[in-house]
Amino acid sequence: MKATVWCAPYKVKVEEVPDPKILNRRDAIVRLTSTCICGSDLHLVDGFVPFMKPGDVIGHEPMGIVEEVGPDVDSSKLKKGDRVIVPFPIGCGECWFCRNQLWSCCDNTNPKPYLGEEMFGQATAGIFGYSHLTGGYAGAQAQYLRVPIADVNCQKMPTDLDDHKLVFLSDILPTGYMAAQHCNIGPEDVVAIWGCGPVGQFTIQSAKLLGARIVVAIDNGRMVPERLEMARRSGAITIDNSSEDVYERLLDISGGIGPDVCIDAVGMEAHGSNALEHVYDKVKTWTFGETERPAVIRQCIECVRKCGTVSIPGVYGGLSDKIPVGALMNKGLTIKTGQTHVHKYVPELLEFIKQGRIDPSFVVTHRVPLSEAPHAYHIFREKLDGCIKVVLDPAA
Template sequence: MRANTWAGRNKVKVRDVPDPRIMNERDAIVRITSTAICGSDLHLVDGYVPTMQNGDVMGHEFMGEVIEVGRGVDPGRLRVGDRVVVPFPIACGACGACAAELYSCCENSNPNAGIAEKMFGHPVAGIFGYSHLTGGFAGGQAQYARVPFADVGPLKIESDLTDEQVLFLSDILPTGYMGADMCDIQSTDVVAVWGAGPVGQFAMDSARVLGAAKVIAIDKEPYRLQMAERAGYTPVNFEEVDVRSRLLELTGGRGPDKCIDAVGLEATHGSAALYAYDRVKQAVRSETERPHALRQAILS
């Protein structure tokens, strides 16, 4: 198959690589229909994350059709022909962390957890396409992918929503949702979001879904601010105005009640983002409780 691979610092290459195969009875093979590039992939390309090897298949945001399953996969959870979004952490579903719905801390999916602990300060779950620190699993920027513990992580899509509308459930929507969820938003809150890129846009949408009274988008790129404004948020261009003064002006001198950093620079990119998928089930539950609101957030 063809896949996008790491070829050294600041270099990637599309190459022919071996097709994935079932290696464990709880594996599944997914034919990729859509995949994406995450801002976190730039950390790999730029050389900030060690243990990448020449030829590693990249990508941790993908979805597709299940074409093969191992004999240990629960048929009540996953079958051949299912359309699925595959979240980036790999979780066994049986350890203490998974029982607590802390899937990104899975104790069984990362064979290199000890090495990861030295890098991050704590062990982490396996992650698709994200270095050998997180298990060396091949990613989803490819034609096919092997998905371990396939009856735990993949989210079945049984609606008429397109790939473009649900692919975000693999990573970016839960990341933005987590930022808003951690704010404990109240109905009277003014929420300011620094960074109006993809994660910032979803953080704004999530803040709205969670009941914020007003959402402010802070960025310098006109197209991002225009997108936020079309969605009903108040744009602030930090190259044109003093942000602090403008925020005080917009809030009657009080300042925002809650703030979300969605910039994603190396200096601010802490380990909390790793746990974003742990909020995806909350987002899915919210869809059951507030289907129209969350769907609108996804489509905005």
């Protein structure tokens, strides 16, 4: 089959690789019909995530049709021919974390937990195609995907909805939703969201859906005007951080109090709020003084109101420098974060999609054949051709 393979930083290829086989008795093989490139895949391409090996198949946002099931898959839950999305974290459904709906922290599905234990103290769940730190599972930017513990991890989908409405249930829609949902947004609240990429767009929609009074979206109007435009269409007030002072504007919008909730939908490769900060972080990462550029977390902590909440759906992987813990403590902030517990949110979000309250397909700007993946990575990374979200077509 064709698959997108990570070879080195800045080097992604589409190769012919062996088809996946049933390896465990509860595995299933899914023939993919749509599979996406995620913003977090760019962290792999840019070499920000350690524990990648040349030849690793990447990708973690798939949907498709169940082609084959292992002998121990519960046939009342999953059978051949079912249309499914596959959440990016792999759950076991049995450990304490899965039973408490904390799926991305599953105890059992990461086959290489010793890496996570050394990096983070405890290991998190296995994730498809996202480095050996999260298990080293073959990824989903391919024509077929092996899904372990398939009756728990394949989420059945209705057949009357378009792929583009459903495929984002695998990652970015629940990620945007969880980022807003676990902040207890109330009807008085001002919610500020950094980053208007696909996750940011869904966070904006989710904050609206959860009843926020004002949603503010922040991004760079010189580099990605189309993303700010999309945010405006979703009903957000936008701040262009290339020409406006984010802190001043946020204070003004929130009546001098500061936003109740600040959400970092950017992650580890932020471009600082000013040139000096960006150069500082660049130098620190080059000299291994830190592994990422936490400019947005810093700004979130600075801008959020006293006793407010900072939510971090953006991906971080290592160690950061100059996090203002003084402000964090003295202002009495709450931090909410985590890899998304996708399985938990799929049923309610699917219901929203069926009711037409969310139509996630609006973020799609490109659908290209899987064989064009390197080109798609290029335009997505460089923000060329108005690219916001790429869906790869494995069949084309």
